[in-house]
Amino acid sequence: MSTPASPMTSGREQIALDVSALGRWLGEKGVQVTGALTATRIGLGQSNLTYALTDEAGGRWVARRPPLGTLLSSAHxxxxxxxxxxxxxxxxxxxxxxxxxxxxxxxxxxxxxVVEFVDGLVVDRMSVAEDLNDAQRHRSGLELAAVLAKLHTLDLADVGLADLASHQPYAQRQLKRWSRQWEASRTRELPTLDRLTGWLHDHVPTETSLSVVHGDLHIRNVILDPTTTQVRAALDWELCTLGDPLADLGTTLSYWPEPAEPSIGMFEASQLPGFATRREITSAYAAASGRDLDALTFWEVLGMWKIAIICEGVRRRALDEPANAAEGGPPPVSMVDGIVDRALDRAHA
Incomplete structure (x- = not known):
């Protein structure tokens, strides 16, 4: 029996997998693996570590594992x-x-x-977004709304996820959880985030429904058909839970800056010409789901607040263990501050 390998170094990157042992495991699962496996870090996500696995015949799979170092409870x-x-x-x-x-x-x-490799287009760099034509750009945003609408119509009992999480009010659960994450991972004092937290506590809406929510659906977390930009696979389900479906839409919109808004260093492909507006995405979701969207502003603000806390957690993990940082490094302080400021502007619009 082999012992777990220390993270391997390939070029400048650490590979936190024993690919030989993983290849044997795949074979025991009945997966045909030809020759040795190699692993390459993929994606720009800085939470779970994600690797493309490739065998000598070109077979491909994807493996995800938690980051290295000390982890927050219930994360990853x-x-x-x-x-x-x-x-x-x-x-x-x-x-x-x-x-x-x-x-x-x-x-x-x-x-x-370990999951199947889904071939397709991932819009995770500005150069990829710039290569799309206006029609492809426009459809990609509307496709996110379509995926959310499909997800939110699932019957919890039918899919076996009724016990995935608490059925208590989602907003209070999120405020409690992410406030705790902030305290555990913060790298500094941030009074503007404290003010934003206070606004959220003061504006909690009445919730009317409970569904499976992805928790982090945005343009970089989907694989698209390269021609039609239809979503082939939604990725990164680690924040999935049970909650108010408008929270999912709010999160998607919070990742979707528009051309008139100042740059804060986030991925801002949606500011290019042709991409759907937030209003168009909202309208597409409303048409597909039939839901009342009156409380959407709260959920947009909550989404931005949560993203700021996630970015701060990424900074903390990279400070504690540099091997956790993805390409480009962790988010700078200015990005976290900019997200909070944008959320405050949305809250008081």
Missing amino acids: DVAREHRILSALAPTDVPTPGVIGLVQDPAVCDAPVL
Whole structure:
């Protein structure tokens, strides 16, 4: 029996997987693996570490594991993500096919989720967005609304996710959870975020429905058809829970700056000509879901507040363990501050 390998270094990057052990595990699962596996860090996400696995015949899979170092309680749970993807597999919500979950310390020192490789286009760089024509850009935003509408129509009991999370009011749960995350991961004092937290507590809406929510759906978390820009797979389900469906739409909109808004260093492809406006995305979601959107401003502001806290957590993990940082490094302080300022502007608009 092999022992877990230390993270391997390939060029400048650390590979926190024992690819030989993982290849044997795949073979035991009945997956045909030809020759040795290689692993390459992919994506610009800075939470769970994500790798493309490739064998000598060109077979490809994707593996996700928690980041290195000390982790916050309940964060980076790839076993939970495995459960969610398995439950969604029979539905029309586009997700990657699940291969399995590694929970053997002889293979890896942490759980590893392995899924099928989905070929397609990931708009995670401005150069990719710039290569799209106006029609492709426009449809990509509307596709996010369509994915959310499909997800939010699922019957919790039918998909086996009724016990995924609490059925208590989602806003209060989110405020409690992310305030706790902020206190555990903050790198400094930030009075503007404290003011934003106060506004959210003062404006909690009445919630009317409960659904599966993705929790982090944006343009970089989907794989698109390169021609039609239809979503082939929605990725990164680690924040998925049960909650108010408008929270999902609010989060998507909070990642979607428009051309007139100042740059704060986030990924701002949606400011290019042709991309749908937030109003168009909202209208598409309303038409597909039939939901009342009166409380949407609160959920947009909550989404930005949460993104700021997530970015601060990424900064903390990179400070504690530099190998956790993705390409380009962690978000700068100016980005976190800019997100909070944008949220305050939206709250008081």
